[in-house]
Amino acid sequence: MASKSxxxxxxxxxxxxxxxxxxxxxxxxxxxxxxENVQQLKACAGLLGSSSGECCSLIGGLADLxxxxxxxxxxxANVFNLVELDIPVRLGxxxxxxxxxxxxxxxxx
Numbered sequence: 001m002a003s004k005s006x007x008x009x010x011x012x013x014x015x016x017x018x019x020x021x022x023x024x025x026x027x028x029x030x031x032x033x034x035x036e037n038v039q040q041l042k043a044c045a046g047l048l049g050s051s052s053g054e055c056c057s058l059i060g061g062l063a064d065l066x067x068x069x070x071x072x073x074x075x076x077a078n079v080f081n082l083v084e085l086d087i088p089v090r091l092g093x094x095x096x097x098x099x100x101x102x103x104x105x106x107x108x109x
Contacts (some may be wrong), residue, residue, distance in 0.1 A: 025050040025078035034060025034070035041093035045081075065103040067095055072077045 035041065035058055044055035059067040071091050074080060081088065092102040 001061065032059075034066065034073060036058075038074045038077045038079055041071065041079050042073070044071065055094065059095075059098055059100065062100075064095070064100050065106065067098070067100045068103040068108075070104050071095070072106070075108055095103065 017054055040058060041055070043058065062070060069090065070071065071094060075087055075091070087108050091108065095102050
């Protein structure tokens with residue numbers, strides 16, 4: 001009887017270890033985020049359609065919506081010195097240059 005209990009306990013421990021390993025491997029890790037100092041995004045100001053390694057490395061790991069929000073934060077901080085009418089077009093060019101798209105329906109205010 002003790003032998004069956006030990007085998008069952010060992011099996012459950014092994015199963016628990018496997019599940020924990022799988023969950024840990026698939027758990028989201030702290031990925032890229034918008035730079036805390038939005039002034040770093042000045043590297044994106046000159047981009048406007050062509051890729052820039054420095055700019056794209058800042059937003060490259062972000063999802064489209066996160067990258068859009070990040071650049072909009074820079075717009076609000078007046079990092080790019082853009083005229084209000086140019087904002088969606090200019091940000092679209094920057095995002096496209098880094099392989100991203102302007103998030104549908106997102107308004108940069």
